[in-house]
Amino acid sequence: xxxxxxxxxxxxxxxxxxxxxxxxxxxxxxxxxxxxxxxxxxxxxxxxxxxxxxxxxxxxxxxxxxxxxxxxxxxxxxxxxxxxxxxxxxxxxxxxxxxxxxxxxxxxxxxxxxxxxxxxxxxxxxxxxxxxxxxxxxxxxxxxxxxxxxxxxxxxxxxxxxxxxxxxxxxxxxxxxxxxxxxxxxxxxxxxxxxxxxxx
Numbered sequence: 001x002x003x004x005x006x007x008x009x010x011x012x013x014x015x016x017x018x019x020x021x022x023x024x025x026x027x028x029x030x031x032x033x034x035x036x037x038x039x040x041x042x043x044x045x046x047x048x049x050x051x052x053x054x055x056x057x058x059x060x061x062x063x064x065x066x067x068x069x070x071x072x073x074x075x076x077x078x079x080x081x082x083x084x085x086x087x088x089x090x091x092x093x094x095x096x097x098x099x100x101x102x103x104x105x106x107x108x109x110x111x112x113x114x115x116x117x118x119x120x121x122x123x124x125x126x127x128x129x130x131x132x133x134x135x136x137x138x139x140x141x142x143x144x145x146x147x148x149x150x151x152x153x154x155x156x157x158x159x160x161x162x163x164x165x166x167x168x169x170x171x172x173x174x175x176x177x178x179x180x181x182x183x184x185x186x187x188x189x190x191x192x193x194x195x196x197x198x199x200x
Contacts (some may be wrong), residue, residue: 002187003136004044008110011041012123016071018107019137020096023051023087023145027170028180028193029163030153031077032088034095035144038071038107039137045069048139050132051146066140073141074102075148084192093118100125113138156188172197 010017039045045065047058054062067073078095084095097118098193100110109124110117113131131138150169157165162183168176172193180199183189194200 006135014108016107017109019111019141021113021142023149026111028171029189032074033145033149034099035141036099037073037140043069048136051142074099080190
């Protein structure tokens with residue numbers, strides 16, 4: 001089933017709707033990345049799906065198509081320092097709020113991936129569990145967030161090749177733990193995550 005079928009009645013009822021999703025809640029390093037997208041119903045894209053169900057090549061191909069055809073989009077990176085200060089859930093909610101509020105034109109409804117909506121939004125919002133596999137708008141946001149964060153981590157890999165971010169993107173893998181032990185902790189690490197694992 002096309003994910004656009006989920007969005008169509010909501011677009012008919014509200015007008016402009018946006019999808020919101022994040023990438024990078026689980027890693028030990030780097031930002032959490034949030035994207036909000038208002039798709040153009042008149043310009044549907046083939047292959048839009050949950051970013052986790054798409055190959056890296058397919059995500060990279062869809063990324064410019066989404067940006068080129070979207071009515072509006074906003075990508076927000078929330079730093080490891082902010083994650084440490086307010087925790088990952090609140091950092092994600094902050095990023096979602098900033099992404100939605102940063103859209104122009106402003107949507108009339110926000111579809112949020114997951115089971116809760118950020119507080120303080122100026123428009124109505126609906127939390128949709130597994131939204132990235134349900135709604136085309138959320139799926140598009142998941143692709144923008146995932147590709148943007150992966151690109152950020154690849155840039156970090158060039159600056160700090162010893163951590164091999166191109167292999168694990170900052171996620172907690174066996175190799176990553178070994179590299180942290182070997183090379184220590186930098187500013188791009190989430191100290192609160194490492195503390196929970198007894199590393200700091």
